[in-house]
Amino acid sequence: MKKDAIFIGVEVADSVASDPAVGAKLDEVCPVNIFKGTDAGVDIVEQNIDECVLCKLCYDVSPGNVTITKLYDDGAAL
Amino acid sequence: MSILIDENTTFIIQGITGREAVNLTRECLDYGSKIVGGVTPGRKGREVHGVPVFDTIEQVIEHNGGAIPDGSVVTVPPAGTRDAVFEALAAGIKTIVIVTERIPRRDVAAMVEYADQQGARIIGPNCLGLIVPGVAKMGGIGGPAKNAEQAYQPGSVGVMSRSGGMTTEISSTLTAAGLGVSTAVSIGGDAIIGSTYAELMPYFEADPQTEAIVIYTEPGGRMEAQLSAWVKENNSRLPIIAFMAGKFMDDEEMQGMSFGHAGTIVEGKEDSATEKIARLQEAGIPVVERIDEIPDLVKAKIAERSAA
């Protein structure tokens, strides 16, 4: 699952995108509510993507499966 | 040397588990400050960046073997600030930085009176605290340790400012010019504050590291008149240079409006920028037009004094 806003791109690996436990945890840790945990896994809240504060807390939830890219920096990942 | 705090100063954070307080704790620890505990009622047993959290200040003191902390940074919501500060004063804490904004004047005045009775000093409210470059900082002043280091280098100029952000802007200018800062105090932007320019002058006067003072000021209040009177009455060794922001508020169209801080409302003609500038200059305190003129003037004034 991948979504790009103006400045920030968010990708959650398909292997975990439908895991409600991961979804709930992402929802909990993100300070700007980019992730919404659902029964079916995780949703990316588009209007909040550009609010990303680059804190990497989502990286710790499921290491290697969440990627934040800086679209203003040639798509460099955090 | 420095004023109010030094490398041995211990302090606590009241309201330590709040969002901004957590950041502030990290910043102060990184900068080398000695935080000996935090208080948030009901949160005893937690830790914030390794700092133990307690329900009461009494518990912090007990945890530290009876040692009373030197200071406290108060970051609790406005409705609870008076009580938190009273708790700190009753415990014997002598230097209190109040970060909280929007505290009713009645509460501020009560805290100040109680602090006077206890021989304690309040900085703020609505301030970012104070920093002794390279030694310690108490409050959010200067931000993360890395940013604080960039703007604040040790030196000879004492800074007092009614604006937290402008404390850093001015200090950065002094640092870039090689003058550096002895202690910088964000005194707060409210109509009633714990420590005014004149009330802090004796501390700077007694600090051998400080050779000059820079103040940032705004319309509203009588604090500059008080400083002018202090300068006239005390034969201070320290040259003072002032910067006044908000001159546009003197325009007729701006009458009765407030801009910036709560204290910047012009309530009488003595409160206006024009009137204040005249008063400061009358007391021999030059008021510069631009921040970037400050370093050269400070250097000239220091040279003048040492030649005399």
Next chain:
Amino acid sequence: MRFFEYEAREIVKRAGIPVTDYGFTTDAAEAKTIAERIGGPTVIKSQVLTGGRMKAGGVKFADTPEEASQHAADILELEINGHWPRGVLVDPKAEVKQEYYAGVVWDGTAKKPLMLFSDMGGIDIEQVAEEHPDHVGRGHFSPLQPFSDYQAKQVIAAAGVTGKALQRATPILARLARLFLENDMLLAEINPLAELHDGTFVALDAHMEMEDEGMVRQKGLIKALGIAPEEGTREGHTPTPFEEAVKAIDAADHRGVIQGKDTGFHGNIGLVIGAGGGSLTLTDAVRQQGGKPANYSEIGGNPSVAKACGLAKEVLNKDGVEKIAVMMSIVSNTRVDIVARGVIKACLELGKDPGETIAIFRIPGAWEEEGFKILDKYGIEYCDRSVSLWDAAGRAVAKIQGEAA
């Protein structure tokens, strides 16, 4: 928050200070009924939140209820200094033996409340203090210790008042002092405080202002006075659409604080600036270099991208504004990259080129490396802390007004 006279009198009355048997109404016919109840000559007073109503014809005397009704009808239609009256107060015309002044204000230097009393009431106290200082008594009182009546007595005696008048006025000033603190007032004034021929005292006019910061805990009083929450703090001026819009954006999100004002600003330089002190400094710097700001603004406390975007959009939507200058003093809490994203987003959403629209971006400090990368990408002219606030403002003036000229 400012109070109308009829509300201020109610506050005084609740504190146990005698007032006349007045009535408030928004209706001329009811003014007649009130005057009939009073049964004698009356004074009809416009209820407006501005001074100078006497001069403007907002205060009239009536001998009969019919006359009272006619005056009320006229006054209800009378605009004073741009303010429409809330209603009229119908007040019995008092036979006054002597007018006094009683007031309480904050003294920021002493950091205590200050009582003022004078036997020269009915006129401006500042004028009395200047011309007849011996007729003004003053006294601070503690915000911490309980108030005792002797403190009021001392102030009245210091104004040269003695005898029965001193005895009668003491509890009034004492009650005023207590209500000042208890109700979080910035100003509590009774002027004139009248001594009637029978020796009793009565408040003939009252002026009260509550500190906005105290309103949260004074909800009970505000509600009891019948003031609707929508009235807010009753600022001295009517907010402009720009000011309303910025306030709404600020309220919609708890992260950070933005403010915007454009009352009294008529220029074409859109200012997206901060924080408290930085905004004052930058506004001066723009004006002193010949620039004409379209507005004043403040960004602080690390706002969200949406909030910074909202402010920038409102500024860009102002008539005559083609470009904005985004400037702040060195930031340590607010993030450079977040503000950069916000202002660029505003340009893009309005279909404008950020590189063209943002004349200058001068916000050094927290997360500046990241912020500068974003600005580079969109071709925006920016500078770091080595460029002073003054010079950044100068560049904005040259770029925006230089092109317009």
